[in-house]
Amino acid sequence: MAGRAAVPEVIWARPERTGRGPRPAYTRADIAAAAVRIADAEGLDAVSMRHVAAELGCGTMSLYNYVPRKEDLYELMVDAVSGEHELWEPGGDWRADMLRVGRQTRELMHRHPWLPRLMSPVYGFSPNALRYLEHCLACLDPLDMTYGMKMQLVGMLNGVVTMYVASELATAERTRSLPWSEEQENAARIGYLGSQVATGAYPRMAAAFSEDPGPIDPEAVFRFALERVLDAFAPKG
Structure with a gap:
């Protein structure tokens, strides 16, 4: 019997924590920052779930509890650096x-x-x-x-x-x-x-x-x- 097709999911639609159980050891911001540090220092090809997990000091499989896919990791990275934009009051021109x-x-x-x-x-x-x-x-x-x-x-x-x-x-x-x-x-x-x-x-x-x-x-x-x-x-x- 064929398995069910995966359901499209946006990581931002997932709650970062459920409110039950122990507080997560890492936040999405922590994970994004670690991935960005690796990419800045070694390039995007060096960014892997294993490398980011090592940077954080956790197991690779543990990281998947926070970030289900590598594409989600990329999205966290883009969002993190997008936060560096200066948003000023438009001047009218x-x-x-x-x-x-x-x-x-x-x-x-x-x-x-x-x-x-x-x-x-x-x-x-x-x-x-x-x-x-x-x-x-x-x-x-x-x-x-x-x-x-x-x-x-x-x-x-x-x-x-x-x-x-x-x-x-x-x-x-x-x-x-x-x-x-x-x-x-x-x-x-x-x-x-x-x-x-x-x-x-x-x-x-x-x-x-x-x-x-x-x-x-x-x-x-x-x-x-x-x-x-x-x-x-x-x-x-």
């Missing part, structure tokens, strides 16, 4: 407030480099994530559009920040693994690119490089990317 949100999210992801890998709507409705989302919608109060469109704006902004930071982190990781300096690497690639453009096979690329925009400012590029998202939602006319 929705663009300025959302640019601030984007900058803060980028800083958060650099503090916790594993976070971009877990950015998913699946983990987007935990207690701290809901407070963050409500804050973003408050920042958008001056914008005359439906809440559905405002949710899209927040989602697109977070998506751009996530992709941008993931690229930054991947570049930094690759640079650390090089047997030579980043400057040497860049010089070699620029030299190769120049030799290819000089063949005449890429006239549009040649025209683009002849414009010489000067040194690239990563902060300016990041702001530009965020502003293009905000431009798409700005009132027309």
Whole structure:
């Protein structure tokens, strides 16, 4: 006889304690903090139920009494770091407030480099994530559009920040693994690119490089990317 299908469950809908029996030795906050410490120090792949249990000083099977699945552990981690968002009183300038949100999210992801890998709507409705989302919608109060469109704006902004930071982190990781300096690497690639453009096979690329925009400012590029998202939602006319 086939077993019954598992019933979908959200960890936040489960009471942290039943009110009966001895007080639990650990809270969800304790477990999340331990997992975050491991991920910050060793990367997300190092986070396992066994490793977190060892960090807490309990048995692996005991940990399952608090966190039934590894996905639940990830959700606790995302919620924990979401609590690091500063939720200020919106200033009435929705663009300025959302640019601030984007900058803060980028800083958060650099503090916790594993976070971009877990950015998913699946983990987007935990207690701290809901407070963050409500804050973003408050920042958008001056914008005359439906809440559905405002949710899209927040989602697109977070998506751009996530992709941008993931690229930054991947570049930094690759640079650390090089047997030579980043400057040497860049010089070699620029030299190769120049030799290819000089063949005449890429006239549009040649025209683009002849414009010489000067040194690239990563902060300016990041702001530009965020502003293009905000431009798409700005009132027309």
